Amino acid sequence: MAIRAQPLTLLQWTGAVMAALVFLAITAPLAAVAWRAEETSVLGAADWSAIRFTVSQAAISAFLSVVLAIPVARALARQRFAGRGLVVALMGAPFLLPVIVAILGLLAVFGRNGWVNAGLGLLGLPPLEIYGMHGVVLAHVFFNLPLAVRLLLQGWMSIPSERFRLAVALGFSNANMRQHFEWPLLRMMVPGVFLVIFLICSTSFAVALTLGGGPRATTVELAIYQAFRFDFDLGRAALLGLVQVAICAFAAVAVLGVAVPQVLGAGLDRAPVMWPEAHRHRFIDGAAVLSAALFLMMPMIALGLRGVPALPTLPAVAWEAAGRSVVLSFATAVVAVAMALPLAALIARGRARSILELVGSLSIAVSPLVVGTGLFLLLFPVVNPTLLAIPVTGLVNALAALPFLLRALVPAITEAELTQGRLATALGMRGWPRFRIAILPRLRRPLGFGAGLAAALSMGDLGVIALFSAPSQGTLPLEMYRLMGAYRTDDAQGAALLLLLLSLGIFWLFDRGGRLHAAT
Amino acid sequence: MNQTSIIAAGMTFMAGAAFADLPVLSVYTYDSFTSDWGPGPAIEAAFEQTCECDLQFVGAGDGAALLARIRLEGQRSDADVVLGLDTNLTAAAVDTGLFVPHGLETPGLTLPIAWDDEVFLPFDWGYFAFVHNADMENVPRSFVELAESDARIIIQDPRSSTPGLGLLMWIEAAYGQGAPAIWEGLADNIVTVTPGWSEAYGLFLEGEADMVLSYTTSPAYHLIAEEDASKAAAPFTEGHYLQVEVAGILGSSDQPDLAQDFLRFMLTPDFQQVIPTTNWMYPAALPAEMLPSGFETLIEPDTALLLSPQDAARLRDEALAAWQSALSR
Structure with missing residues (x-):
C-alpha cells in the first residue's frame, strides 16, 4: 500500500520514541524490583490457581461486557431520542469510580439490604447473595459495560453519513446493514475492546477479593500484595509482575490477531442521517438502552442519595483535595494525548502493529503495586519520593489511560489513512500538514472522548505511589479513603459523590468538546 | 484565589x-x-x-x-x-x-x-473485637459460639491488612493446634474478606453483615463523635488479642x-x-481516669492475649496456610 512505502514522518518518529518511553516506564520499575530481590522465586501451586482464577474471571467479565454492550451501542447509534446525550454521558461514570465507592453503590442495590433484595422480599422470594464469582463478574460488567458501549459507539459513529445516504437510497434492509456496516465494524472493534477490558479485569484485586467472598478469589494482584507486604519477597513480586506481562502478551497476540482493519468508506464529515428504518427497531433498542441505563444508574443514584446530605458539611480538606485533583486530571489528559497521538499514528501505519499495541496495553496489565514499588526504588536515591507523589501519580495515570486512547484513536486514524490518506499523499502532502489537514479533523471525536477518559480516570485513581508514600496534601480519592479510615463514613460518601460529579463533569466537558464540530 | x-x-x-x-x-x-x-x-x-x-x-x-x-x-x-x-x-x-x-x-x-x-x-x-449493632440478638460469646451460630461476619485479609493478621494471631493464641478447626467452623459465617479495615467497616455499616472485625474501642467513636450508642463490641470468653x-x-x-x-x-x-x-x-x-468520657462504657476483656513478636513471626506462615485452606473450600 502507498502509505507503507512512505518513510516515517516526524510524528511517527515521535510515536516510536513514545513507545520506547512507555515500554521503559513499565519495564524499568519491574526490573528495579527484580534487581533488589535477594533470591529468585518459582511459581507454586497457589500461584497457578491465582493465575487460573485471574484469567477466567477476566475472560468472563470481558466477554459479557462486550456482548452486552453491542445491542446498547447499536441502539444508541441508530436511535435519536430525548435524553440520548445524557445517557451517553452517564455511560462515562462507572469506570471512573474508585473501587470501594463502586462496591458500596452496587451493594446498595444488590447487597443484603439492597433494593433488589427488598423487592424480592416483598414478593416473598429468597434473597440473592452477591458474594461469589457472579458478584465479581457483576461488578466488572458494571465497571466495563459502559466503557465497551462508548468504544463501540465510537466505531458506529465513524461510519460516514454519505454511506448511510447511499444505503437509504438503495433501500438497504436490516440484513444488508448488518452485512455491509455492522459486521465489518464489529470485526474491527470488538477484539481490541475485549482486550482492554480483559486486561483491566486481570489486575483487579479489591473487587475480586471483596465480592469474591474470600481467599478462593485470590488474583495475581493479591498474590503480589502478599509477596510484598506479608513476605517482603521482592523476587516473587517481580516474578508475579512478569506473569501479568505474560498474560497481557498472550491475550494481545491471541485477540488482536483476529482484528481486521476495515474500510467503511470515505465521507465529507456531514451531519449524520437517520439509520434506515430506525423506527422498526424502536422496541428492541429501547429495551437495550433502558435495561443498561437501569443497571448502571441504580448504584449511582444510591451513591447520590447517600452523598447529598454530607455535601454541604464536607470538610475543607476535601474541597482543597478536589481542587488538586481537577488540576491533576487536566495535566494527565494533556500528557496522555501527547503520548497517544504519535503512538496511534505509528500503530496505524501498520508495521509491527501487534508489538506496539502490546506496549500500549502494558500499562493497565501490570500491577500498580509493582510499578509503584519500582518507581519508588528508582526515585528514592535521587529525590524524596513523597514530594514527587502527585506528579508521578499524574504520569502513571496518563500511562494507564493510554490503552483507552489508543483503542479510540487507532481505528479512527487507520480509517482516515485508508480513505483521506491516499488522496493527501497523491496531492503531495507530507508530514505535519498532511496529518493536520487530512487526518486530525477526523480524530476530534475519539480525541475528545479519550482525553476526557484520561482526565476522569485520573480523578478517580488513588495513585500508585500513595500505596506507601502518600503526599500529605492528597488528591480527592486519597482524602476519601482517609475519611473512611477515620470512621467518617458520611463525609466519605459526600466526598465520593463530589468525586463522581467532578469526574463526570470533566469527562463530559472533553467529550462534548470533541463532538461539537462533528455534530454540525 | x-x-x-x-x-x-x-x-x-x-x-x-x-x-x-x-x-x-x-x-x-x-x-x-x-x-x-x-x-x-x-x-x-x-x-x-x-x-x-x-x-x-x-x-x-x-x-x-x-x-x-x-x-x-x-x-x-x-x-x-x-x-x-x-x-x-x-x-x-x-x-x-x-x-x-x-x-x-x-x-x-x-x-x-x-x-x-x-x-x-x-x-x-487496643483489643480486637467483633463489633455489632447493639440490638443484635444472641450475640456470640466465643469463637466456638460464633462458628455454631448463623451470624454473618466480615473480616479482613491477613495478607493485605493488619487487623486481618491480628485475627489470625488471635485465633492462633487462643487455640494453637485447634486453630484450623475454628477457621473451618467460621468459614460459613464469613460473608466476605476485604483488603482492608475501611472496606470491611464500610460494608458492615451498609448492613452486609451482623458483625465486623474491628476494635473494642470502635463503639466509642460512634458514641463520642456521632452521639450514637447503637454499636457494641462482643466480649469473647477466650480473651481478646491485643x-x-x-x-x-x-x-x-x-x-x-x-x-x-x-x-x-x-x-x-x-x-x-x-x-x-x-x-x-x-x-x-x-491513667484510666484521664480517658475521655464515653470510654468507660466500653467492654473490658478479662484476658488479654498477645503472642510474643518472635512467636507471631514464627507461627505466621503456618497460620496463614491453615486460614487459606479452611476458607478456600
Whole structure:
C-alpha cells in the first residue's frame, strides 16, 4: 500500500520514541524490583490457581461486557431520542469510580439490604447473595459495560453519513446493514475492546477479593500484595509482575490477531442521517438502552442519595483535595494525548502493529503495586519520593489511560489513512500538514472522548505511589479513603459523590468538546 | 484565589526560612496517623512547642507498607523514628538490623501486659473485637459460639491488612493446634474478606453483615463523635488479642538525641491525650481516669492475649496456610 512505502514522518518518529518511553516506564520499575530481590522465586501451586482464577474471571467479565454492550451501542447509534446525550454521558461514570465507592453503590442495590433484595422480599422470594464469582463478574460488567458501549459507539459513529445516504437510497434492509456496516465494524472493534477490558479485569484485586467472598478469589494482584507486604519477597513480586506481562502478551497476540482493519468508506464529515428504518427497531433498542441505563444508574443514584446530605458539611480538606485533583486530571489528559497521538499514528501505519499495541496495553496489565514499588526504588536515591507523589501519580495515570486512547484513536486514524490518506499523499502532502489537514479533523471525536477518559480516570485513581508514600496534601480519592479510615463514613460518601460529579463533569466537558464540530 | 495562593506561597517560604536553622526530625508513620483526622497535626504542634525542632510526619500506607518502605530505603533512609508498627511486625523489623535500642525507662505504661522491649516503645493499644449493632440478638460469646451460630461476619485479609493478621494471631493464641478447626467452623459465617479495615467497616455499616472485625474501642467513636450508642463490641470468653502499636529509632538517624526526646515525649500526657479521640485506641501511658468520657462504657476483656513478636513471626506462615485452606473450600 502507498502509505507503507512512505518513510516515517516526524510524528511517527515521535510515536516510536513514545513507545520506547512507555515500554521503559513499565519495564524499568519491574526490573528495579527484580534487581533488589535477594533470591529468585518459582511459581507454586497457589500461584497457578491465582493465575487460573485471574484469567477466567477476566475472560468472563470481558466477554459479557462486550456482548452486552453491542445491542446498547447499536441502539444508541441508530436511535435519536430525548435524553440520548445524557445517557451517553452517564455511560462515562462507572469506570471512573474508585473501587470501594463502586462496591458500596452496587451493594446498595444488590447487597443484603439492597433494593433488589427488598423487592424480592416483598414478593416473598429468597434473597440473592452477591458474594461469589457472579458478584465479581457483576461488578466488572458494571465497571466495563459502559466503557465497551462508548468504544463501540465510537466505531458506529465513524461510519460516514454519505454511506448511510447511499444505503437509504438503495433501500438497504436490516440484513444488508448488518452485512455491509455492522459486521465489518464489529470485526474491527470488538477484539481490541475485549482486550482492554480483559486486561483491566486481570489486575483487579479489591473487587475480586471483596465480592469474591474470600481467599478462593485470590488474583495475581493479591498474590503480589502478599509477596510484598506479608513476605517482603521482592523476587516473587517481580516474578508475579512478569506473569501479568505474560498474560497481557498472550491475550494481545491471541485477540488482536483476529482484528481486521476495515474500510467503511470515505465521507465529507456531514451531519449524520437517520439509520434506515430506525423506527422498526424502536422496541428492541429501547429495551437495550433502558435495561443498561437501569443497571448502571441504580448504584449511582444510591451513591447520590447517600452523598447529598454530607455535601454541604464536607470538610475543607476535601474541597482543597478536589481542587488538586481537577488540576491533576487536566495535566494527565494533556500528557496522555501527547503520548497517544504519535503512538496511534505509528500503530496505524501498520508495521509491527501487534508489538506496539502490546506496549500500549502494558500499562493497565501490570500491577500498580509493582510499578509503584519500582518507581519508588528508582526515585528514592535521587529525590524524596513523597514530594514527587502527585506528579508521578499524574504520569502513571496518563500511562494507564493510554490503552483507552489508543483503542479510540487507532481505528479512527487507520480509517482516515485508508480513505483521506491516499488522496493527501497523491496531492503531495507530507508530514505535519498532511496529518493536520487530512487526518486530525477526523480524530476530534475519539480525541475528545479519550482525553476526557484520561482526565476522569485520573480523578478517580488513588495513585500508585500513595500505596506507601502518600503526599500529605492528597488528591480527592486519597482524602476519601482517609475519611473512611477515620470512621467518617458520611463525609466519605459526600466526598465520593463530589468525586463522581467532578469526574463526570470533566469527562463530559472533553467529550462534548470533541463532538461539537462533528455534530454540525 | 490568585492572591491567596501568592500569599500562601509567601507564607510557606517564610515558614521555610524560619525553620531553616532548626533540626528536622523525620517520623515515618502510617497514613491515617498524619491525616487531618488523625493524631499527627496536634502532636506535631505540641512537640514543636518544646523541641526547638521541625517535626515532619511522613505517611506511608499502613503498618505493613511502612515496614516495607523502611526495608526499601535501608541505611539511606531519611527517617529518624518509625511510628506505627505493631507487635506482629516488630520481629521482622528487628531482623532488618536498622533499629537501635531506645534506652528509656518506662515506668508509667498503662498496657494490660508487661512491656520489656529494648527496641520498641508502645504509644497506643487496643483489643480486637467483633463489633455489632447493639440490638443484635444472641450475640456470640466465643469463637466456638460464633462458628455454631448463623451470624454473618466480615473480616479482613491477613495478607493485605493488619487487623486481618491480628485475627489470625488471635485465633492462633487462643487455640494453637485447634486453630484450623475454628477457621473451618467460621468459614460459613464469613460473608466476605476485604483488603482492608475501611472496606470491611464500610460494608458492615451498609448492613452486609451482623458483625465486623474491628476494635473494642470502635463503639466509642460512634458514641463520642456521632452521639450514637447503637454499636457494641462482643466480649469473647477466650480473651481478646491485643494490638500494641509501637515506635522505634533508626540507627541511621542523624538526630538520635532528638529521636529519643520524641519517644520520651510520646509517653507524656501531651501526646497520649490526643490518641483516644483521633486514633480511637487506648493510650499506652495514660491513667484510666484521664480517658475521655464515653470510654468507660466500653467492654473490658478479662484476658488479654498477645503472642510474643518472635512467636507471631514464627507461627505466621503456618497460620496463614491453615486460614487459606479452611476458607478456600
